[in-house]
Structure formats: C-alpha cells, structure tokens
Amino acid sequence: MKGKPLPIKIFEKRDVDERAVEAGGDKKPPKWVLKxxxxxxxxxxxxxxxxxxxxxxxxxxxxxxxxxxxxxxxxxxxxxxxxxxxxxxxxxxxxxxxxxxxxxxxxxxxxxxxxxxxxxxxxxxxxxxxxxxxxxxxxxxxxxNPNISIGKIVANNEGKFVLKVILVDFNDKRINETNLQYFKRWITNRQGISLDKSVRYSSKLEVHQVVVDSLDKIEDLTDFSGILSVEEMPRMEGIEDDFFPGTWIEVPNPEENVEYPIIESV
Structure with a gap:
C-alpha cells in the first residue's frame, strides 16, 4: 500500500564463510586447500x-x-x-x-x-x-571399529549383562540381510554370548538385545566388523512404593449450614 512502511530485513555475512553453498558459482578453491x-x-x-x-x-x-x-x-x-x-x-x-x-x-x-x-x-x-x-x-x-559405550554397566539378576547392539547400515538391502545372517551365525558360535531378541523400530533401525556372561565378552563383539555400536540396554525398574505412595488422601465432607450449588443433568 502506498505510504505504508515496509519491514526492514537485515542480512549479515557469517564471521567464517568458508563453507560452500549449494549450486554456488564460485570456482575459486577455499582458503584451507593445501598447496x-x-x-x-x-x-x-x-x-x-x-x-x-x-x-x-x-x-x-x-x-x-x-x-x-x-x-x-x-x-x-x-x-x-x-x-x-x-x-x-x-x-x-x-x-x-x-x-x-x-x-x-x-x-x-x-x-x-x-x-x-x-x-x-x-x-x-x-x-x-x-x-x-x-x-x-x-x-x-x-x-x-564398533563404537562401544558401556560406562558403569550393572549385571542383571542372573549376573549377566544385557547389551543394545546396532548393526551397520550399508545402504544396500542385500548386504544388510547378509550382514544380519552372518551376525546371528557368528553369535551362535560364540561361548558366553547370546542373541536374546531383535526389535525393528523402522526400516532403517533394528536393535538387537545381546546377553553376555561377563564383561570380557563385550570386547569379543569388536571382532565382528558389521557392528556399528554396542551400549548398555536401557532398563526400567519400578518398586511398589512408586505406585502406592504412603500418603493418605482424605475425602472432603460437606460442612454444616453451608449451601452448595446443585448441578442437574439436562
């Protein structure tokens, strides 16, 4: 509209503007290129x-x-x-x-x-x-090598350690299937390591629950090159006190000589 002030947009150059943008036309090599x-x-x-x-x-x-x-x-x-x-x-x-x-x-x-x-x-x-x-x-x-991030892992009630294992996504369905087959076969032939279950969360993510008898066996997982990461399987624990707190909730009683509004259904 005539006479109406337009919004002002300010564009500032980045302090470090070395990274090329998509479809950039500048053919000059970046400053960091060695010679x-x-x-x-x-x-x-x-x-x-x-x-x-x-x-x-x-x-x-x-x-x-x-x-x-x-x-x-x-x-x-x-x-x-x-x-x-x-x-x-x-x-x-x-x-x-x-x-x-x-x-x-x-x-x-x-x-x-x-x-x-x-x-x-x-x-x-x-x-x-x-x-x-x-x-x-x-x-x-x-x-x-597979990324192993265990920290202070705690054994379960049976004295074993439950791990979350994710395999490499090779961006190829056939290779991924072969990798999974070899992984299962490899674990079957290992003592002290077992595959408990596998859960697929999406087409790109399948998590494998692996149980090992001792912490020494965790290092054995690095021997299989098709593994991407190994970490402790998250656990959720609940005790009775969490669900039934000890506090007593009293039900309020109406006071004498007080008129309360009455809600009628239509």
Whole structure:
C-alpha cells in the first residue's frame, strides 16, 4: 500500500564463510586447500593410512564375507555437503559413492566392497592436481571399529549383562540381510554370548538385545566388523512404593449450614 512502511530485513555475512553453498558459482578453491609441500605431505599421510589398513581390511572381508568399513576424519571447514561430495568421490575409488554415513561430528564412513578398492583410493590421492581440495579436507583414514559405550554397566539378576547392539547400515538391502545372517551365525558360535531378541523400530533401525556372561565378552563383539555400536540396554525398574505412595488422601465432607450449588443433568 502506498505510504505504508515496509519491514526492514537485515542480512549479515557469517564471521567464517568458508563453507560452500549449494549450486554456488564460485570456482575459486577455499582458503584451507593445501598447496605444494603441505599438500604432498598430506597425501603421503593418507596413503600410509591406507597401507596400514590394507591387511586388516583383507582379513575382515575374508573372515566375515561382508564389506569392510574405513572412516575418514574430515576437517571442520570441509563438512559442508558440497565439499563432502568431493571427499566421497576421492574415497570411493573408481566406483559409485560408497559413503554410508557420518558418526560423531566429523567422521565419514566408507564401505569397502573389495580389497582392490583401497588401491583405487590411493591412486585418487596420488592425483594432487585434480583432488587437492578433497585431499586437504581429510586429516586421517583408519579402519572403523564398533563404537562401544558401556560406562558403569550393572549385571542383571542372573549376573549377566544385557547389551543394545546396532548393526551397520550399508545402504544396500542385500548386504544388510547378509550382514544380519552372518551376525546371528557368528553369535551362535560364540561361548558366553547370546542373541536374546531383535526389535525393528523402522526400516532403517533394528536393535538387537545381546546377553553376555561377563564383561570380557563385550570386547569379543569388536571382532565382528558389521557392528556399528554396542551400549548398555536401557532398563526400567519400578518398586511398589512408586505406585502406592504412603500418603493418605482424605475425602472432603460437606460442612454444616453451608449451601452448595446443585448441578442437574439436562
């Protein structure tokens, strides 16, 4: 309307505006991209990480017949989705995008379907000119081990420990089913560890209740590479006093010589 003041909107630039936005047209590399000697040193570090991971990856894939997983620690400046896509291409070798998720604040999980995939990743890292940004965005590459968060776990009435186990989601239905089958078979062949029950909460989340005879057996779970996390199964306990408090509630009686309103139903 004519003469009516319009609202004022103020736009401020972020203090640190290094992260690329979607469909950005600026082709200039971010300031954090390494050059020269520093870039070569970072590439050498990552290639050594791959070499150290190779025998562990091959052993796990041979033992469990499922993909192995490596994790890449990404620097804070490279966490934007646009930068993560470049890092995913770097770490997926010559195949499609093998990233399957992020844990913590900055660790990217990559699925390794075949031992030769690590060689493909190493070749990508050797191409400093093409992959300078992706190489600069990764601090370290390591084999992923299940995240065990137990704390001060307490045994149940039978002296055993009840755990909440979640398997890795490989973003592939067939591989997930194979992983579940091998997990059940693996537990069946272990002494002191048993699968009590499995509960599916959604298409992406199934929780497995695992019972172990002793705390030493918890470490055995790290031997199965298809496990994402292990923690104490939450428990709810109730006692009689919680439901029947000792306080007595008195029912009020009408006072004499007091007229009370009467409510009649219609």
């Amino acid at each position: 020269g000697k520093e870039l070569k040193e970072r590439a050498m570090t990552l290639k050594k990480d791959l070499d150290d991971s190779q025998p562990i990856i091959e052993s796990r894939m041979k033992k469990h017949k499922i993909p192995a997983i490596v994790k890449a620690c990404v620097i804070d400046d490279a966490l934007a989705k646009t930068h993560r896509n470049d890092i995913a291409q770097l770490l997926s070798g010559r195949g499609p995008d093998y990233t399957i998720g992020i844990i913590g604040e900055n660790e990217l999980l990559i699925r390794i379907d075949k031992p030769g995939q690590l060689k493909e990743v190493s070749d990508n890292i050797s191409d400093l000119e093409k992959n300078a940004k992706a190489i600069s965005g990764v601090k370290k590459i390591d084999v992923f």
